[in-house]
Amino acid sequence: MREVAALAGVSVKTVSRVVNQEAGVSSAVRERVSSAVSRLDYRPNLAASNLRRAGARTGLIGALVQDLSNSFSAGVLRALEDTARAHRTGVLATSLDEGVERERELVHDLVTRRVDGLVIMPASTRHDYLVSELRTGTPAVFVDRPPRGVDADSVVVDNASGARSGTEHLLARGHRRIAGLFHLTQIVTVQHRIDGFRSAHEAFGLVPDPRLVVTDISSAEEATRVVDRLLALDDPPTAIFAARNLLATGAVRSLAQHGLRRSVALVGFDDFPLADLLDPPLTVVRQDVARIGRTVGELIFQRIDGDTSPPRHVVIEPTLVVRGSGEIRPTA
Amino acid sequence: MREVAALAGVSVKTVSRVVNQEAGVSSAVRERVSSAVSRLDYRPNLAASNLRRAGARTGLIGALVQDLSNSFSAGVLRALEDTARAHRTGVLATSLDEGVERERELVHDLVTRRVDGLVIMPASTRHDYLVSELRTGTPAVFVDRPPRGVDADSVVVDNASGARSGTEHLLARGHRRIAGLFHLTQIVTVQHRIDGFRSAHEAFGLVPDPRLVVTDISSAEEATRVVDRLLALDDPPTAIFAARNLLATGAVRSLAQHGLRRSVALVGFDDFPLADLLDPPLTVVRQDVARIGRTVGELIFQRIDGDTSPPRHVVIEPTLVVRGSGEIRPTA
DNA sequence: TGTGACCGTGACATCGTTGTCAGAACCGGG
DNA sequence: CCCGGTTCTGACAACGATGTCACGGTCACA
Incomplete structure (x- = not known):
């Protein structure tokens, strides 16, 4: 960013303004900065930006599924992905293979990564360990299997x-x-x-x-x-x-x-x-599966958008x- | 982190030392810090850490596949995921649905996110647009379809x-x-x-x-x-x-x-x-598919680990x- | 007792970015 | 020509963490 500023002969703050399309930059300067940006292949550092911005999102949700290559998991994930895309959010998906310990580690990892939300198709049967993780404010939605020992939204079939x-x-x-x-x-x-x-x-x-x-x-x-x-x-x-x-x-x-x-x-x-x-x-x-994935997506993004109402448990009737x-x- | 430091009665740097398991902290202090960490549910901010650390990785690779819910894409992705896990790396997967424009946007987005590597099952036929993206140093591996207009590793079947x-x-x-x-x-x-x-x-x-x-x-x-x-x-x-x-x-x-x-x-x-x-x-x-996914994983992590040899094009014979x-x- | 080595710890700068605020330049009106 | 108000721009601090370096204290040894 400094290099871009130097090349364009402006301050870094002005570069920031141009990159974020803020108002109040003369078109001449905007032009100079833009060309410097493309000449240097400059890419803003999202992490640094998120760091500075208050309450910024990472634009990432974590999804722990049973097995990516199983058509059930893949179908749910695909629908979730479509919902996520509409919210300009990426999905970080991992297969658990019924690994209880892996589930714990991955949740911890994802919370540390500051994902905006978690979607969990749990391998474990008790989810008390999630209480402290969720205290950090990361919302979670359970799919396919209901939460036990922690209060969270869920989408399951009957x-x-x-x-x-x-x-x-x-x-x-x-x-x-x-x-x-x-x-x-x-x-x-x-x-x-x-x-x-x-x-x-x-x-x-x-x-x-x-x-x-x-x-x-x-x-x-x-x-x-x-x-x-x-x-x-x-x-x-x-x-x-x-x-x-x-x-x-x-x-x-x-x-x-x-x-x-x-x-x-x-x-x-x-x-x-x-x-x-x-x-x-x-x-x-x-x-x-498509409906399950969509419902999960809707729930998680409502939470991400600040919905703090009591947990909802959606039951979908199989046919x-x-x-x-x-x-x-x-x-x- | 400041709060943890205050609660433990030490400086933030010492908290950092404990969290990263650096040597040279007395066990008494280590103990105090650890308990403060768990009492406050402190989670280190990976983004901030990466920002400071030289050449740090995000521990993420981006994967653009044709369609997550297609067994071919899902199978390749699953094998890739397993390889990635061995490298303590997450996979950010997205379906392209043959969307050429979407491919471009997503690549740009992923590079901006500073993923450590890109795996692309391309929808587009020309990939010149990647040249400037890859100049930033993000390695890319093509799967299923070969690159055109850009030099990159590939894994395709004959x-x-x-x-x-x-x-x-x-x-x-x-x-x-x-x-x-x-x-x-x-x-x-x-x-x-x-x-x-x-x-x-x-x-x-x-x-x-x-x-x-x-x-x-x-x-x-x-x-x-x-x-x-x-x-x-x-x-x-x-x-x-x-x-x-x-x-x-x-x-x-x-x-x-x-x-x-x-x-x-x-x-x-x-x-x-x-x-x-x-x-x-x-x-x-x-x-x-499993072999394709594994091969892709091996290639991308070799690149991530600094391999700068000429692009390799692996052709796998179908049976x-x-x-x-x-x-x-x-x-x- | 003085000296140097070593250990544990903290102050400070820094990573790349943006919010805040203030200053410079310009405008029109009196 | 002065004044108040825009408009544009930049200096600076801060986000949460870590690398660097320096400081004070212990300890062994001369």
């Missing part, structure tokens, strides 16, 4: 209701032996999905066979092996409820290997690209998308 | 060779009327894929029927309509080469609607999750993944 409707869909078609595939039980949303799975059974006066309820499956490959095993039972399931997108794809792989894709019903939780192109097309409980795989009748 | 091997795969199985679906011709990689498609034909002493070569298709929906139209021709294609993941899925939708998934052969360019679960499973030319859809024989 997991119990989604799992319930998916399961009831199978029960209503006569299935009585339904396998339930679930992710890590320590995750609250997974617990809710299990609850929904059970309450659907109760509504039909049934109790799920414990051998058919498998939890803590964390990859598609593991889901495939689990289904392989279930299909080998004396009385195998006639339908499968896979409570997460990766588990559904794992289940499809197993069914395909056994040539049972058209005989065993399957309902998944989470829609994903191409689910409609499978054969049979996959019936799923869909979470509207059942009927495509074929969930309508297969039980084999006698 | 598009011509990939398209050629995919097309030859179909020709070798007796197909003579092969439809080619391509994205925007202004994109260099698309031109190369077209070249590969043609040269495969030449190798068989053939010339593609111009009516079967459709370019500038930019969405899955449009691809579906195009295939609908091609199938309605008097002499419809017996095989389809879809030179991008979205175009392949669009093609599958059309084939499905016409009940032709098992009669018309299909080879796609770009692998994606679940391609193996389609029926028939999709034969594709696969780009190793043909045979699954079924590409092995369908032509119908008589």
Whole structure:
């Protein structure tokens, strides 16, 4: 900046005025400064500017998601990004891979970076550690999983209701032996999905066979092996409820290997690209990722703009998308 | 920081020493300062610190990708993110959606933010505008599409060779009327894929029927309509080469609607999750996204660490993944 | 006891920028 | 020609941190 000032023969303050398009600079001087700026490839230092300006923003929000390459995370992030762009803000996104310790470190790091807001798809189950972080004034919004131990906005889907409707869909078609595939039980949303799975059974006066309820499956490959095993039972399931997108794809792989894709019903939780192109097309409980991402964006920017009303907890209802795989009748 | 110093009864410089774990502070003082830090929830201001420190890094790299929610972009980004984490660096990712103007603005913005490096999956075809941006010393690496008008590292796949091997795969199985679906011709990689498609034909002493070569298709929906139209021709294609993941899925939708998934052969360019679960499973030319992302990460961090050797252009060979859809024989 | 080395600490300048305020130059009106 | 009011410009301090250097105190040793 000093160099620009020297080249243009003015003070640094005048350069600052020109760069920030402040009024009250003669056009002759403005011209000289502008040409000096471009001749020297001068770029104002945003950090220094933010330092000096009162209550300036960094124009950055931090987003901690489960896994960038998972279509759910990516979809939410994409919608969030679009909202952020409208507010001239960048998104600093990181995958957590269910790493609890990593979550803590990253939050600390992001707060230290002075991001304007945090969007957290948490790996941890207790978020007390956030209290001191948020005292610094950084607003946070939780996505997909609700906050515990700290008061913050959240956007989640009604997991119990989604799992319930998916399961009831199978029960209503006569299935009585339904396998339930679930992710890590320590995750609250997974617990809710299990609850929904059970309450659907109760509504039909049934109790799920414990051998058919498998939890803590964390990859598609593991889901495939689990289904392989279930299909080998004396009385195998006639339908499968896979409570997460990766588990559904794992289940499809197993069914395909056994040539049972058209005989065993399957309902998944989470829609994903191409689910409609499978054969049979996959019936799923869909979470509207774009809407979730947009809602998160709206909440966080309201907070950034100074909204201090009590935390809001937005619950988005998932919808059942009927495509074929969930309508297969039980084999006698 | 002043408050911490006051509370601990020391100077700010000593607080700085403790925070940065510098040697030469008595443990008593260190103790007092640490407790003051946690009592006040003090967080050092990274921006101010960077301002003072000579040649400090922001610990940020900017990544401009085509579309975060596309599995190709997301996969590359995920691998890049992992590399960046190893270097204690965050990734500021943005979708370009083929927006040329947006690319320019974002690059300018990121350079102004003083990111340590830029990773660009460019929307534009000429990158002269980068010359002045890069003069500031920010290194850049191009992904997926090569730089033109500026000297910078790049990581691309051999598009011509990939398209050629995919097309030859179909020709070798007796197909003579092969439809080619391509994205925007202004994109260099698309031109190369077209070249590969043609040269495969030449190798068989053939010339593609111009009516079967459709370019500038930019969405899955449009691809579906195009295939609908091609199938309605008097002499419809017996095989389809879809030179991008979205175009392949669009093609599958059309084939499905016409009940032709098992009669018309299909080879796609770009692998994606679940391609193996389609029926028939999709034969594709696969780009190793993880390897691309890792390579990009290695290049950019070498530059950040001061490597000033001439630009390197890494070409990654795509591989043909045979699954079924590409092995369908032509119908008589 | 004096001396030099070393240790712990703080004062001050500085990074690049902008808010504040004051001064210089110019204008029109009396 | 003087005066008050604009208009334009610059000097200076400050944002939050750290590099430099100098200071006072301990300690070992001559």
